Amino acid sequence: MAVFVPLLGAAALSVALSSCGGGGIAALALGGVGTGGTGLTIGTVVALGSVGVDDHEYDSQAPQYFEDGNATATPATVVGLGQRIHVETDAADNPLTMTVEPTLVGTIQGTPTIHADGVTGSFVVNGVTVVTNIAPAAGPVTFYVGLTDITSLTSGTRVEVHGLFHGNAGGTGNTIQATRIALSPVTDTTTRITGVVTGLTQSAAGESFQIAGSGMTVQMTSATATEPAGVALANGQVVNVLSTTAPSGTTIPAANVRIHGIVGTTTTVAVEGLVSSSGGGVFTVDGVAVDAVAAGLPAVHDGDAIVVTGQEGANGTLNASAIRTYATQPAQVSLKGTITGYVSASNFLVRGVPVDAGGAAVTTVVGGTPAALGNGVYVEITGNPGGLGQGNVVVAANVASSSVPPVGAVVDYLGTIGGFTSDKSPFTLQGTFGGVTNPTVTLTTNVQTVNGTEGNLADGKAVEVEGTVTASGLTVYSVTFLGSAPTSSDTNGEVHGYAAGGSGFTVNGIALTLTPTTLFYDGTTTSTPPSWFTDGAPVEVNYTQSGGQNLAQSISFDGG
Template identity: 30%
Template structure:
C-alpha cells in the first residue's frame, strides 16, 4: 500500500515497523496496575516494534493524545514524553474506544548492575538475562552494539520476556549512566520462597526484604506465585538481598468485553494445548485461528501474538500468530533524518541507520541531510538498522520541507531551479533568505549551477517555494549527534556513539563536565567534523540524567500552530517569554524543523525552558 504525503507527514517523528523484536511475554501485563484503573475499552501489552504513531508487536496505535509514564518505581511512575518510548521496550497501554492510546506505561523487566557475564547473556539483580539469537526476535541495544560491549559492573535496563526456565529473553538492553543509576534497582517476576514472618521472598536468585516496603494495592496480600514489580533505591547487598521500598502486585484489571492484544512467550501451556499464559495473563485459544502455524505448534517459550476479548478474568483468543522467521523482523521506517554523519550513519526517531548498501530511489546520496523525509526498509543488526532500500519523499504537502543537493538548471530570470537527484522544481522569491554554512549572510547572486545548497520551503501548486537557502561547502557541513557513548578509550581519546567513532583533543570544548566525566553509558551530544570516517569533536556536551523533574524530547516539529502550540516527535510543546533559544530564534519554529526541547512536563504538556535547533 502506498503511503500518501499526509501519511508521511503524520509519521514525521518516524514510522518504524520492526515486525518482531520479540514479545513482551512471560512478564506481567500490569493491566490497570500502573495507576490507570480498569481498562474498559481495550488493552495492549507487548514490545515496541516501531513508531509513527507507536507500533506494539506490529500493530500501529495512534498515541497523539496519550499520556505517558515510565514505571521504574511502581509506587510512583514518572511522567514521560514520546522520547521515552524506544525500540524494543516493553509497554502497557490502555486504549480508547477508537483504539487510540489513552495511557501508555513503559515497564522494564529489570534494572540493576551486571554481576556476571557469559557467552549468552549476563546476570543482573539475581536475574539471568539471555540475548536473543533468533533472527525473528533480535535484542535491541543502546549504549552498546552487543553483548561483547558490556562489562561486569555496568548498570543496565532490560526489557523482555521470561522463558520456561525463568530467564529473561531480552528485547532491549540499555546501558545506563553509571553516575546517576548506581542505586536504582527494579525487578519484575514471580514470588517464590515467601516468608510472611521474616517478610522476605525471592525472584530468581534475588532475595527481597519487603519489611519496610510499600505494598500495592494497599488492600492486597502477597502470596506465593504472584507476579510483582519490586523497586528500591538501595543497591543489592553482597549477600544478594534487596531491601525493597515498593512492591506492586500485578493483578490484571480489565472490563469484560474489552479488546486485548498481548505479545510474548508462551508459558504454563495446558495439556490440551489450548490454554496457556502470555504476559502473565491466562489465554483460552480453543476457538482461535492460527497464523504461521497450528495449535500443535504451541509450546512453552514459543513467541506468539494474541488478539482476543477479555472474559471472566482471561483472554478468549480470536487469533494466535507465531513469530517465527526473519520476515517478522523486517524494518520499515518513515521519518525525517537526524544525527546525519554520512549515508552509513544517521538516525530516524532515535534509531541508528546504515544505508550504505541500500537501493536509493527518488534521490541520491547527495540528497541526504538532517530534516530530509525518507522511507527505509531493512533489518536490525548489531545496533543499527541495515537498510536495503531508501526512498525519498518529494510529494507536495502543506508543511515546510528540507531538501539538499547541487543546483542545476538555474534560471535567474524566473527564479526556478532543480537539485540534482530530485525530480521537482524549486523557486526562489524576493523574500528568500540566503546564508552560508557558518551563519553569515549570503545573497541570491551566490546561487549558481553546481553550488551545493540546503533549502527549506513549502509546496505551492507542486513547486517548492524556497524560504531559506543555505550554501554548503563540498566537504559537507559540521555534524551533531547524540546518544549513549560506549567503547570509551581515554588513552586514545575516543569513544563510539551511534556506531560512529568520535575523537576529542585538547581543543575540544566540554559542557556540563570534562573529559574525566566521560564513561560508558553516559549520554552525550557531540558537535564536530568528519575526518577519515571519524567525527572529530569540537564540542562534547554531557547530558545530565539525574534531573527527573526535567523532561527532554528531540525530533521533528509537526502540527505547528504557533510558538505556544506545536509538537516535537508527537509530544505537545509550548514556549514562554523565558524560553531560551539556541542556534535559532523563536520565529524559526516551523513544521519540519528538528529541535531538542528541555522543560517541565505537566498534564501532558511540555513547557520549554530551552529549545535548540538541530538542523
C-alpha cells in the same frame, strides 16, 4: 531509570494453570488500566514514527509518556526500539498513556557465554538468565544501545534489559529473552528484577519473597508500593520489582512491586510474550492467563513467541480471539522520520536509531519527492538489528525517501527559535526543513521538555523538536534544549568508552574527542565534564572535523 505509573487496583483473581514440564504459574490478571482507560497493549516497541507495539501502531503525538515508577510525565523521546511498554487506550483504541517498563536493571554477574556463532549468547543479571535473539521467527531481535553486540558485555557491566519472560513457578529454566540491552550509567543506583514469586513470608520487617530460580530475596517494608494497590501478593505471581538501591548481598529492598495482569479492561487487550505452561489451549504469556480454546486459533507450544489479542473474561483470564505467532509472521522493525546525524548511507540516525542502508535500494515515498539520503530527508525504513558488530544498528532491507515529508509524518529537526512572543504562542524554527523555510511551530498541550521548561523558550535558543507535519507547519510535542546551535555534524545516543579525566569517547560508533572548549549542557552550561557524563549517558553531540578528529563542540544531556 524507569519506575511504574500507579494503575487502578482490582480484586485478586488467580488461575492456577498446569504446566508442561514444570510447576504452574499463578497468572494473576491484575494491574490493567488506569483512570479513563478501557484497553491495554503490553509488548515490545518495534516501530518508531508512530509508536509500533507488536501488531499495533499508535499516534505518537496523543498520549502522555511515563517511565515505570515515576508519576511525572516525560518526553516522547523516552520511548526506544526494543523497550517493553504498556499502552493504555480508550474505547476507540486511541492511546492515552505509554509507560516504559524495563525487565532487569543491574550488573552482569560472571562472564557472559558467547555461542559458536559469535553473535548470540547468555548472561546473568540479579540471578536471572538473559538470552539474546537474532532470529525474527523467535521474536523481536535483540537491539543493543551503547554497545555493539554481546561481545561488548563483560562481568560487571551495568545494563538495562528489556525482554520476554519465560518460566515456571519452580524457577527451572526461567529466562528473559532480551529485546533490548542498553548500557546503563554507572551513576544509576536502581535495581530491577522480573520473575515468579515463591517462598512468600511475613515478618516484623515486612513481607519478603524470592524470585524463583534467581537466588534473590525481595524485602518489602511499609514504604513499598504494591501495584495494584491493596492486592495481596501470592506465590506463583509474575512480578516486576523496582529498588532505588543496589542489592545488599542477595537481598533487594523493594520500592515498588507490580503484579503482571490485565484486570480493569473492557475493550481489546493484546499481550506479547513467550508461551509458558502450555497445555490444552490454556497457557500464560507475560504472567497473564490465556484461554485459547476457541475454534480456529493456532496451536502454540511452550517457548513460542506470540501476540495474543482478545478481551478480559471470567477470573481475569484473557479470552483469545486472535493469535499471531512470530514463527509464521516474523518480527520486523519499522522506522519513519527525518534523518539526523548523517555520515553516509551506511551510518545515519532515524528517531535516534542508527541505520545502515548501504545495501538497500532507495525508492521514493508514495506521493513524495525523490531525494538522496541526507540530514533532514524523510525516510520510511524496514529491517532488523544486524549481526556481529551491528547489534546496535538497524540494517535496512527497504528504504523509501522524500525531500518533503507527508502531512501527518513525524519529524525530528534541530534549529534555533525565532519569532517568539510567549510560551503559549506559535514561533518559528529558523532554517529550511522539509522544503519549508522557517516553519511555524505550535506546541501541544501535553508538550514535554528536556534541559529546561517552556519558560526557557526564547529567540535564538538552540532546540531539537519532535512533532508532526501539518498543512501550516509543525505541531510539536517534545522540545530538547541544546547547548549550542546545530552544526552539519551531529549525533545522539549513549556515551561509550569514556574514562573520567580522559578525552576520548564514542557515540553510535563515532569516535569523538573532548577539547578544552567543549561545552556541556543540561539546562546550565559548563566546560567541566559533569557527573552525568559517564558511559551510558544519553547525549546529543555537535562536533566538527579537524586534523582527522571529530572534536566535540557541545554535549547536551538527552534524557527525560
